[in-house]
Amino acid sequence: MAKVDLSDYNLSELKGLQVEIEKEIKNRQQQEVTKAREQILAIAQGLGVSVEELLTNNGGKSKGTGKKVEAQYRNPADNAKTWTGRGRQPRWIADGLAGGKTLDDFRI
Template identity: 35%
Template sequence: MDISGLSLTELRRLQTRIEAEIRRRSDTARKELLKRMQKLAAEHGMSLADVLGQESEKPAAPARKTPPKALAQPARKAAKPASVIKFRHPENTAIGWTGHGRKPQWVIDWLAQGKALEDLRASTEAAA
């Protein structure tokens, strides 16, 4: 079959027909194989489920191209606990810093005055 003379539309139609035929033949082959396996197991006095070690004799579901919606969504990470405030602003105790990341300007100013960072440490009772 020479496909070089076909238009793009004709090629796409042909591709669709080919994919449908592949699916049909694959399903037919799977069903025939299942019947042959069941017959062979019966000849030995067993069911296919016995041979496969399964509880029921249901044929396996065909593979999906796309996963079900429940499986398609990425797993969510557990939420991180809120960071604990380790240092408080000397004048406004509502402002705090965890000690991680960039130092806030008020901490930089405090240290520039020659004062110790430990003087800004939040009390453990206030954190609880």
Template identity: 30%
Template sequence: MAIDLKTLSPKELQALIENANAQMHEARAAHVQSVKQKIEALLASSSLGLDDIYPSRGKKAAGKKAKTGSVAPKYRDPSDPSQTWSGRGRQPAWFAKALRRRGVTAESLLIDGSARPAAPAKSASPAKKAVKKAVKKAAKRVGKKTAAKKAA
């Protein structure tokens, strides 16, 4: 017997859905019970138990990777040695702040201390600074002259 869903009211449709879900759960439970009885009969006739068939039952499956746990810290905050970081995941605020300071690198924050702190950047000599400044001024003048010629 086919039901014409277009003629049903929303209330009737909802009741139909609920009845169908209940019937589906009952049918599934009956199917599971049937399969369970067949398995028990087969095991009894062969004098075996479930543990004989599935020895890893209740334990982690052999194919799954076990959780490894925590990782040893790799970096230490020089201003507060109690703060450490393993190098995995998001950088802690103290690590990012330390890297912004002059002469500090990630290697200099390593716990084992195998890497030396980076040497501070050498400042350019006054003569080199004067040359750079003069070059910038000249480039600016040339740029203004070419812009004036193009405009004319």
């Protein structure tokens, strides 16, 4: 990109340029969004599906249809509290590990 010499512009002229540049940036962003929307619509039509299906279908695999994961660990102080071993550790696991226990101490 060629460097533009702005040294001959006064403050008012520079602010005017700034306003025009901001308008042009917004215009170009809107053009990009419109172009992306048209591309998405074309892809959906090419597949014979709606845009909603295209965006929410997850490639034919709907969320939540997988097998439920069984708990691997149980809180010895409260048998109702379990953990599958996935995601964030429950506080009772973290506290037990900090206290010197191992995950095997909680294993079901």
